[in-house]
Structures are given as C-alpha cells and as structure tokens.
Amino acid sequence: MHEIDVKRHLADQDLATVAELLAQAADADAHPALGEHAWLDLVQGGRQGFAGLVAREPGHPHPVGYAQVSLGPHRGSPSSSWSIEVVVDPHHRTPGNTIGEDLLHAALALIRDEGGGHVHLWVNQPGPYHDRMAAAAGLSPGRVLYQMRRELPAEEKATIHTRPFRPGQDEERWLEVNNRAFQQHPEQGGWTVETMKLREAQPWFDPEGFLLHERDGRLAGFCWTKVHSTGDQALGEIYVVAVDPGFSNQGLGRQLTLAGLGYLANRGLSQAMLYVDATNVPAVKLYVGLGFTVNHIDRAYTGDVRP
Template identity: 55%
Template structure:
C-alpha cells in the first residue's frame, strides 16, 4: 500500500531522499528531471505556495515517486517524477499524485495549474485527459554546435551587478509583458538568480544605445552532471530580449550571436535555448542561426476551482 506524504516545507532529510530519486531518474533519462524553478524551490525548503508530494511503498528505503507544486508568475507549476524501477506502475502512481496535487490546489482556493512534461507520450496525454487537463503550450529546446559561422557585429559589455539591476529588470519586464514565466520578475527573484553558483556577469551581455540598455543576452553554462552518463558541458542562452523601443533593428539575432560568441570563447562546443513553438518568428530566426529542435516539452493546464 503506497503512503503519500504532503509537505509544505522540506527538511534536509526530505531533500536528501527526494534528491536520491532525482539522481536515479537523471541516470535513467540522461537529463535532470525538474526545471530550474522547481529544483531551486525544493532545495530551498519550499517557498510560499510550495507543496512536495512524496510517495513511499513498503519494503523500499527510497521514494517511489515525487510531485511538486510551486508558484509561478500567473499559474502554479506542477511536475511529476517516478523512480525508474517503478515506472511500470505509472498508470496508478500518476493519477494518485496528480489528483492529490490538484486537491492541494483546490484546498488553497484553486488557480491555474501547468503540468510540464518532457517529450510527452500518449500515456501523458491520457493522464492529463483523465485529470481534466489540456495541452496549452509546446516548448522547444533547440541546439547547435559552436563556434558559429556568423559573429555579432554590435558592441556588448558585461553585466555589472548592483549598477545594471534596475535597468535590466525594466527591460526584461517590458519585453516579456505577455509572457507567463519570464515576465513580472521581481528584484528578489533576480538577486536570487545572481546568487546561483553558475551566475557569471561576463556571460551576461549588455548592449546599449542612446545611454540605455537596448538588449541583453544572459548565458548559463551547464557543467557535466556526474549522475548522468555521458553528460557534457553545454552553454545556454538563458534569457534574451530587446527593449520594445529598439525593435526592428535586427538586435535579436545580434544579441543571440553575442551570447554564442561568449560561450564559444569559453570553450563550449554546444549551445542551446528554449523557445515557444508558437513563436514562429523566433523559431525561424534561430533556425537561420543554425539551431535545430533537439527536444520538446509540453504544458498541460487545468483551472482548479
């Protein structure tokens, strides 16, 4: 008989137990199973709106599955991880954790919930349908080899922590005013990201015009994960944007190239980025820069009252 623990805060022992499950999933799948946002919420012990659902079975000293709810800008993010040795039980574990998670949301007054799934299958679609969730977004991860054939022709400089924070936040939130995840950042969230061990001001390229931040390309280097066999160093275009006042000048391509140039100079052999499949102009631009679709994530959404 499975036992489900619902935790609003994670102690060190809880984080360690879930971490073992995440490591097992990473070894099996060749990738980390939780998105940055949810993983940071987990290891931080859980912020406001957090719920961690840990499933146990008799005779096992490790969780057999884990689900998490974390607050996003305009919706709750939900992700589900099943231990590789128990995926044959997905038809029962999946609905149990999804229903329990949605009950938690319902008990807190409801809201929109997005369940993000890597490379969705018909089994995921069935689970989503049964839970009353519909696919609302498709996100591409695109990759290309480095260095690029073209290089940036505009001048950029490194981000200066403390001096550029307010200007960057203003440009980011203006550029992503209609974006569910990237818009509406707070200074607290931005400072949290700057405290991450991967943060590098030199990899955060700023382009100025008329004394203003006209665009930026924030890169992130993924070091090889020792729990993932064959994992290699990757360079990500983490966030990129152009201030709406400077649209139409070709800065999108130039800022992308500036980030890729920085990554290549650091010895990174592969660049990646994420883009909404529905953003056809951005997908086309990245294809022109040599990117191709590497993987697909889908969001299944429900409104819980």
C-alpha cells in the first residue's frame, strides 16, 4: 500500500514536503515532531549515519510518514548508538494503518545493514500504541524525559547579575563549563565549537536570552532560553541551564533559572517550559521548587540490533 524511500540527503523539494508533514504533526500533537538534534540533522543533511525514510501512498502527492535515523556520538561505547524518530501524517493515523510500524521496521533493517548497535526510538507522549509498536520491534521502555511547565511571570525575581552571551567571544569558556556540567549527559555533553555554531545559526538564537553569570572573572553558570512562537501558543523554554561543578549547591541554579524566567516574562510570554531527564534528581528538584509541574513525558524505547 505504501512505499518507503531511503534518502541519505533530502533534496530541497523532499525537504519542503517532509517539513510540511512535520509541521502538521507538530500542530496535531502540540509538540515538535522531531527532537532538536534530529531536526538539525535533517536541515543540515548528509551527516554520517543520517537517513531519512519517506513513506508515500498512491493517490497522495505528499509523504504520509517519515522516519529519521541518526548515528549518535560513541562516547566510549563499544557499539554504535542510533536514534530513530517516526512521524505519521495525522490524517493517516487510522485503525489498522501500519505506516508507523513499517517505517520503524525499515529503519531497524537499515541499522542492521549498517553494522547494528544500540538503538533509541524517541516517542513524545507515548501511549499503548507506541508500547505495542516498540515491543513488536523488540524494543523495551527506557529513558524518560519530562516536559515541565509553569505560568509566567514568576513571583520571585533573580538577585544575581547576568549578562548576555557574546557570539564570537564566549564560545570557548561556555563550552568548558557546559561540558564539565554535562559530563554524564548523552546529548548535552561533549559539545564542540561546531555544535555551538550550529545553534547560533538557527533563527531562534537570541544572545539577549542567553544569560551568563560570572564570579571572580570566571563563568560560574548560565541559563540559555529559547522562544517558541510556532503553533497557537507561544512558549518560553529554559533551554539549557547549568552551574560549573565548582559552584554547585550554592543556590546558583535556582537564581539562574529565575533570571531566565524573568527574561521570558519580559518578552511578554505567559508560559515557561523545559525538558529534563526524569533521573536528573538535582534538576527536577530545582524545577519543582520553582513551581514547574510535569506536562507530559517523552520516552525512549531501546534495544540492540545485531549486524
């Protein structure tokens, strides 16, 4: 009924139709259809290990589903680490339709042909359908991300001084603190100047909302915010917050988050949002203490694919 094309690079026309599908899914789900890393991989194209799987059905000029395979950083692991995301056109999510399952199956076959490795299938707002689809593919429920939210403005104001990030000057010192703070983190740790420059080139990047706090001439921590203006509700994200381990547990994480919330409220936003790994106890405690509550979860289903 449908056919799946595997693309190592999406030409402009394909990219436009896939972007349209992702936008429709994001509207229907009130959630970005792809995670940020996957989205950057898609628009940048061509990275080693990247594959876009486009599902088409006769009679439909547009794709009816899309899956993306990305090869993650090895980070000392003996095998490759792959991530898969699957998106089905909201109009084709009908009972008995197997677009999602078939895309997942094709993605896993591709990974097997590439030598196999550890796999994460990321799903936002997982339900019984995703549990079944993952189980049928031999994947088990794994890591959970909370999406947390709170209303703005926050009653409490930050009492520390922050200044905006200076593009072209602050990258090295910022990377040092970021990579130290996120040493154990699979996605946020191990960033390079290149990873950073890619974010700086995104339309949402705004140095005014990227707040740095210095102590004795050293960068002690930062709060990087991101404004989402797509969809019917503007959201202000606490995108990344971290404190240099040398300054942790002194109330700085709380102050930096308050500074970020203050910035977002000044931008006129009435809702703040963030993602946090459910096992990141210090961060979850910090956010709960600031009035954030869990809006929904994203889950990774994991497994190992043999070559």
